[in-house]
Amino acid sequence: MHRCLRIPELAQQIVDSLVPTQDERVKDYVLLNDQPVMSALARLARTSKTFQNYALSKLWETQFGIQNLVLCMPDDLFYDLTSLTSVAGAFIPYRFIHFKRALEPRDWARFDYYAQFIKYLGCPP
Secondary structure, three states, X not given: XXXXXXXXXXXXXHHHHHOOOXXXXXXXXXXXXXXXXXXXXXXXXXXXXXXXXXXHHHHHXXXXXXXXXXXXXXXXXXXXXXXXEEEOOEEEEEEEEEEOOOOOHHHHHHHHHHHOOOOEEEOOO
């Protein structure tokens, strides 16, 4: 990678150019879940150590619930179950996470790592 890309301000600008502003994302829940944008940030975070923290910061900055954090925990800790529930005549998928065993301190490592990037935590609309 060219050394000019290692300039922190430039790396931050590159990451910022991929995503809408925070105000736009909070106003529009759909923008937050824009798969091409989220995929681009995830790929950028895996591409280079230079971009990793900037991309992860944007990727995790706004979360509607803690389900993404819980899903980063070890696979042997829980099983994921999606169920359909009828609400006002429409079927809506609900996601349930059932724990298989008691939590241990080491189970929190990934949770804690990604939680540090969250600045806005809300409930889904």
